[in-house]
Amino acid sequence: MAKHNHPAANQGWWTIWPEIFNAELAAFARLGIRPRTIHKGNGVLILEADWPVDRQSAPMLLRIGYSPLHPFFRPAVAAPNESFERHQNPLSRELCLLTQESGQWDSNQLGADFVQERLDHLLRALAARKDGRWEDAAELEEQVADQLMPYFAGASEEDSVILFDGQAGLPSGQHGLMEVACASRPTKRNGAAFEGVLRQLKTSTGTAIGKRFGFPAEPEGAQVITARWVKFTPPANVDAGELLRFAEEELARQAVLQPTSVQKVNDAARGPFSVTGIVFPEESEYGLQKNGAGWLFLATRRGLADEKTGADETRLIRGERAAKDDTFSRLPVARSLLTKKALVIGCGAIGSFAGLEMARAGVGEIALLDFDTVQPGNSLRWPLGRTVWGSSKAIALANFIASNYSWTKASTVEGRLGTAVTEPVGIPRHLRNVLTPVFDELRSADVVIDATASPEVQLALSHCCRQFRVPYVMGYATLGVAGGVVARFLPASAGCFVCLNEHWKDKQHIPEPRVDDVGVVIPVGCNAPTFTGGGFDLQEISLEMVRTAVGLLSEGNYDPGDWDVAILALKDDRDARMLPQWEAFQCPPHPKCCGAAR
Numbered sequence: 001m002a003k004h005n006h007p008a009a010n011q012g013w014w015t016i017w018p019e020i021f022n023a024e025l026a027a028f029a030r031l032g033i034r035p036r037t038i039h040k041g042n043g044v045l046i047l048e049a050d051w052p053v054d055r056q057s058a059p060m061l062l063r064i065g066y067s068p069l070h071p072f073f074r075p076a077v078a079a080p081n082e083s084f085e086r087h088q089n090p091l092s093r094e095l096c097l098l099t100q101e102s103g104q105w106d107s108n109q110l111g112a113d114f115v116q117e118r119l120d121h122l123l124r125a126l127a128a129r130k131d132g133r134w135e136d137a138a139e140l141e142e143q144v145a146d147q148l149m150p151y152f153a154g155a156s157e158e159d160s161v162i163l164f165d166g167q168a169g170l171p172s173g174q175h176g177l178m179e180v181a182c183a184s185r186p187t188k189r190n191g192a193a194f195e196g197v198l199r200q201l202k203t204s205t206g207t208a209i210g211k212r213f214g215f216p217a218e219p220e221g222a223q224v225i226t227a228r229w230v231k232f233t234p235p236a237n238v239d240a241g242e243l244l245r246f247a248e249e250e251l252a253r254q255a256v257l258q259p260t261s262v263q264k265v266n267d268a269a270r271g272p273f274s275v276t277g278i279v280f281p282e283e284s285e286y287g288l289q290k291n292g293a294g295w296l297f298l299a300t301r302r303g304l305a306d307e308k309t310g311a312d313e314t315r316l317i318r319g320e321r322a323a324k325d326d327t328f329s330r331l332p333v334a335r336s337l338l339t340k341k342a343l344v345i346g347c348g349a350i351g352s353f354a355g356l357e358m359a360r361a362g363v364g365e366i367a368l369l370d371f372d373t374v375q376p377g378n379s380l381r382w383p384l385g386r387t388v389w390g391s392s393k394a395i396a397l398a399n400f401i402a403s404n405y406s407w408t409k410a411s412t413v414e415g416r417l418g419t420a421v422t423e424p425v426g427i428p429r430h431l432r433n434v435l436t437p438v439f440d441e442l443r444s445a446d447v448v449i450d451a452t453a454s455p456e457v458q459l460a461l462s463h464c465c466r467q468f469r470v471p472y473v474m475g476y477a478t479l480g481v482a483g484g485v486v487a488r489f490l491p492a493s494a495g496c497f498v499c500l501n502e503h504w505k506d507k508q509h510i511p512e513p514r515v516d517d518v519g520v521v522i523p524v525g526c527n528a529p530t531f532t533g534g535g536f537d538l539q540e541i542s543l544e545m546v547r548t549a550v551g552l553l554s555e556g557n558y559d560p561g562d563w564d565v566a567i568l569a570l571k572d573d574r575d576a577r578m579l580p581q582w583e584a585f586q587c588p589p590h591p592k593c594c595g596a597a598r
Contacts, residue, residue: 036048341445482516
């Protein structure tokens with residue numbers, strides 16, 4: 001593909017489109033405003049202007065920064081001398097003239113006209129809030145909480161985070177101790193990066209405040225430290241050292257009345273690594289009342305003193321709300337999945353992605369069964385790469401889920417389903433039946449996902465699920481990834497997996513998925529044939545299996561669809577790629593199977 005080296009591509013937009021630049025300046029002149037150029041270069045244009053607000057008030061100083069991709073992107077507007085209680089970044093003084101929703105900026109609108117229109121809108125909203133006219137304000141502004149925490153996020157230490165219960169309220173005291181579980185997670189950008197979990201707030205005497213917070217699984221090697229917290233609203237300052245000084249000044253004020261209590265709290269900040277938490281009232285919903293808790297965290301590492309000042313290194317650490325309601329607010333259906341268990345059998349190219357998506361969806365427990373290992377070849381259509389080559393697929397996937405999806409408990413089931421042996425050596429004598437672990441998992445599961453693509457497993461597993469009265473979801477791709485199947489059979493289903501195969505033999509009621517026989521390969525070093533194809537096609541089947549399983553588990557909160565069998569076509573009759581096309585069918589009882597007994 002040829003590369004374009006147009007000479008204007010790297011120039012400022014005002015050079016590429018001088019007519020737009022002249023129109024921008026003319027718009028200011030039309031409003032009687034004479035802007036001053038603060039910066040014009042590097043693709044960036046920043047203007048400064050004294051903006052008339054009304055006849056009684058002095059002009060408002062504004063800075064208008066044009067995007068390097070003007071006019072495609074909205075300009076930024078700051079009021080450096082103003083301090084509004086809302087719709088303004090308290091650190092940069094930038095104004096929120098538009099919401100963050102896409103599609104609001106009109107690339108045909110000139111910057112001066114944009115400022116004139118939106119600034120008037122903002123000032124009317126602020127006036128309505130000041131006068132207590134909340135109905136008027138609600139018509140002029142987004143009815144969402146305006147929180148302080150996000151404004152500090154951009155100044156925090158790279159790749160470090162402290163997680164806390166975002167649903168917990170503001171503590172009643174003014175200072176105290178807190179229990180923080182810290183685990184190192186070094187990155188290329190930051191070798192000292194870490195994850196912390198604020199487990200418990202305490203008084204200075206160690207009495208617990210509120211509920212304890214934590215996840216089903218914590219990172220290996222996590223160390224619990226005792227840290228300190230102090231309550232006050234932080235100033236608009238992103239310098240971590242200054243914020244720490246403000247915190248210590250606040251503690252000094254509180255020490256006038258409670259010297260012993262504050263001394264105990266300060267003792268927690270004397271180690272080589274310490275954390276100071278600043279907690280303050282924060283909006284959690286739209287309105288005047290600040291009825292939530294916001295947090296800023298400061299980490300001090302002693303022994304890493306600045307060469308010039310000799311001061312200890314203190315950095316702002318990003319805080320993130322991580323309770324269940326915080327995590328799953330974007331996916332309400334998860335609330336009905338947190339108490340459910342899925343058993344995934346077959347963790348290959350389809351089952352691995354299905355297992356991960358079930359964890360992302362919020363399923364509370366996932367058990368994984370697969371005998372295979374991750375190899376360089378099969379990792380091309382597997383979700384994890386080189387770090388798990390040579391590892392058990394089930395164990396690698398369970399470890400990844402446990403490390404990354406905090407509210408899902410992941411486990412593995414040992415064994416190879418249905419394998420026959422010719423020697424009694426190695427048979428576990430303590431088990432009444434070698435399938436006991438699998439049967440125990442089946443009994444406790446709320447849904448079984450079969451991604452083995454093995455007719456033997458499918459036949460046996462569908463039979464066992466019917467016996468244990470567990471919903472059974474099966475899916476696989478055909479050779480050459482020409483198509484695929486997703487089928488589900490519930491305990492009360494009239495038809496079954498055997499009925500489906502009998503219908504396929506009849507070639508009448510339900511069509512078989514398309515097959516491309518040329519897509520078969522036996523990789524060197526492997527004695528099992530497989531098919532060519534990428535995960536980008538196979539995930540089409542994984543996702544439908546997950547949608548189906550989520551629907552069955554969701555207690556009516558997500559529609560599972562009204563069908564038994566879904567047939568996928570990825571190639572047409574000429575074996576040419578086509579857009580994914582699903583067809584849905586019912587699977588009635590077949591006379592040779594369930595239909596004979598009815």
